[in-house]
Each structure stands twice: as C-alpha cells, then as structure tokens.
Amino acid sequence: MSSPLRIALAGLGTVGTGVIQLIEENSALIARRSGRAIEIVAVTARDRSKNRGVDLSPYRWVDDMGELATASDIDVVVELVGGSDGPALTLARETLSNGRALVTANKAMIAHHGAELAALAESKSAALKFEAAVAGGIPVIQGLRDGAAANRIDRVYGILNGTCNFILSTMEKEGLDFTDVLSDAQAKGFAEADPGFDIDGIDAAHKLSILASLSFGSQIDFGGVEARGIRKILAADIAQAKALGYRIRLIGLAEIDGENGSAEIFQRVQPCLVPLTHPLAHVIGATNAVVAEGNFSGRLLFQGAGAGDRPTASAVVADLVDIARKETGPAFSMPSSKLEKLPRAASAHRVGKTYVRMIVADRVGVLAEITAAMRDAGLSIESLIQTETSDDGSALIAMVTHAGPELAIDDTLETLSTSDSLMGEPMVMHILEE
Ligand SMILES: NC(=O)C1=CN([C@@H]2O[C@H](COP(=O)(O)OP(=O)(O)OC[C@H]3O[C@@H](n4cnc5c(N)ncnc54)[C@H](O)[C@@H]3O)[C@@H](O)[C@H]2O)C=CC1
C-alpha cells in the first residue's frame, strides 16, 4: 500500500469532529478503497481545552493556523473554519500557493472566491475540492461535475438549506412560528455560526451560485442571486398553503434564459409553494434535494442529508478519498479559464402563479377592493381562502393567482399600499412549477 495521505484539520466544530469520528471509525475501509490510509497529522481550532467528545491527543495541536499551509508533513489541508474571508481564505490561499491540496466545506468562501481559488489550484497543480459545501452529504458536486458531464443543463433547483427545511417542516408538524424552532436547528448543529445566513436565504444563495456554475459552465455570480428568506412566514401561511394543496419550501432556482450567444442567467432563492405532487414537497427535516435537468439524462434528483456532523463529514472524506486515489480534475466542471461570464436575466418578464396572503380589516368591500386592484393589474384568482374574523377585527385572506407576470403582483401591491384595509405587509410567494 502507498504512503498515507497526511491531512490537517482547521476547525473542530460540528463538521471537524465529524471528520475525526469518520476517519477513526471507517479507517480500514477507507484505506482499502483509497489504496492508502488517510492519517490526521495536525489539528487547530480556537479553543484547545474544549471537550469535543473526541480524543485529540494523537494529533499535533497547532496554534497558528498558517503553519498548516507550509508544514512539510502535510499533504492536504481541510478547512472547516467557515467565513467567506478572514482566516479561512488566508489559509486556502496559502495552502494552494504552496501546491498543497485543499478540501473545504465552506460555501461562502467558494461562492465569493471560488474562481480565484480554482485558478490558483490549477496554476499549482493542486487539488481543490468542496463536496461538503453544497447540500452536505449528497454527492451533488461530483454528480454534476462528473456524472452529468456529458449533458447540457439549463435548469437546476432545489432545497439547499437544511436549517430552513428543518424549520419549515417542524413549523408544519407542530403549528409553530419560525422563531420557536430556530434554536432546535442550532442545537442540532445544522445552522451557520450566524443563523441569519440560513434564514435570510444567503447560505442557499451561496450554494445555488456554485451549483449554477457547475451546471451551466458559467462563472460563479453570487452577487446575481436574488435572495429572500423565511423570516416573514407565519404558521398561518403554512396552514393556508396546505389547505390550497401546497407545502412551503425555501427553493433555490437557477436557469438559463435564451439560446447560445444570447444566453442569460437567472438565479433566485425564495420561499415557494410546492405542489404536493412535486417530489420536493416531501423533503422534510434537514434533508436537501437538488433537481438538475440534463438534455440527455433527463431530470436528475439528488436527495439526502444536507447538514449535520456525520453527513457533512461523509462528503469531506469522499473528497479526501478522491485525492488519495489521485483522481484530480478541475474544481468546477471545466478549467476556470473556460467558464463563461453570463449576463444576468432580468426578473421583470417572469411569469407564474403566486400565493398572496394579506391580513385585512374585516369590513364590507375589502375583498372587492383587493380583487379590483388585481383586475386592474391583469391578474385573476385561481383559489381564495378567507379565515374567520379575529378578536382584533382582522381576517386573513390567502389566494393563489392564475399564471401571470410577476410585475402584475407588484402593481397590485403598489395600488393597495395606500389602502387602510390592509393591516401589515402582504406576504408573496411564487408557486414552483411541476
Ligand atoms: N454544520 C453543518 O451541517 C455544515 C457546515 N458546513 C460548513 O462547514 C464549515 C464549518 O461548519 P461547522 O463545523 O458547523 O462550524 P462550527 O462553528 O461548529 O466550527 C467551526 C470551528 O472553526 C474554529 N474556528 C473558527 N474561527 C477560527 C479561527 N479564527 N481560528 C481558529 N479556529 C477557528 C472553531 O473553533 C470551531 O472549531 C463552515 O464553512 C460551514 O458553512 C457545510 C455543510 C454542513
């Protein structure tokens, strides 16, 4: 058997400790599959004395993370610190500049700096791998980069944030509002260090921009992702969506509009109503699912655990196995210099069905006022529910429109914005097409 692949772990939180446990538990199997052992040589984190439930004594503790990039007995640095910039990025740059391989779970860093890091890795013939960065334990990067490599893909979408999916499915099951469930997701290790990244759709936007690049052969454009989160979703929205035949899920969707030559890229993360007949409606808990439509493969569905210590460690160590086997290739689906820069598609012309929820003063003529504003904007209603009047004299109206331009919803809400019938801001969510 060849000499062991010697690795260093930077970051010993949820994912880092999961990686140690996996390498310890499956070491013999991994060595047989890789043709060589994977050996942890050095580790670093903020707090050496913290009890992590794993024995760190066999490994060299390093206080200065930068040492990992230059130590002569380390082949691969595994970055599990997090953050788009700061120490994670410094470590990544130094590791690759020294011609060492880098494995990372850090989608924020790849979304912001993936192009630069991929070019650096190529210039130094060093491996750069980030399977854990998108959809945790699901081998979707490898699936798109390798398995679907022969296809043209014009659309990729899915449930990309385990925390939000856990929150939404728990809200549905327990009838709770989202703040009541967030702390559970944090306790399970799903959430980012700043959970605002999860619930405001930023984490899913990081992942979507990476998926779009892999799928379309385009340069990552994180700045081009419109992102909306789940903060404003009420338990009542989930109940009304269910009554109308849908489940609410945070969906990231990227697609190519137009043909070769005039192709534009559209990228958006937003809570959507997903028809119960769609497979994504049945994805619950911290599970993720990604759908990619290949022109020869047809619809591909990748589903599995999107967060948590063990699934994420599985993806990190799969990257290490690839490196141990010397299965090198470009970090993305093609060398970084071949990735196309695509213009952003405007969302103004998009057409679809929309859910609108309003809390209104329950008095004569309110419904007529709303439907008149919709008629003037050219929108018609497919279904509508009005709840009983509350003690404060308000009622909830939830409706799904027929397919129409998104701009018509904006026009309707603009007309109604001066109405004193509306109590608070309406909630608008698009319906995911089947
Ligand atoms: N938790 C999850 O389910 C998943 C996390 N990820 C990503 O994996 C990475 C790690 O996530 P977690 O393990 O959840 O985070 P965590 O917060 O549990 O652990 C972070 C670790 O990095 C260390 N660290 C942070 N700043 C440091 C610094 N300046 N110097 C030295 N050490 C430092 C901390 O001490 C800690 O050991 C992040 O990029 C995250 O987005 C990716 C997929 C799933």
Ligand SMILES: N[C@@H](CC=O)C(=O)O
């Ligand atoms: N916070 C992320 C962790 C995995 O990427 C999530 O909840 O999906």
Ligand code: NA
């Ligand atoms: Na993955």
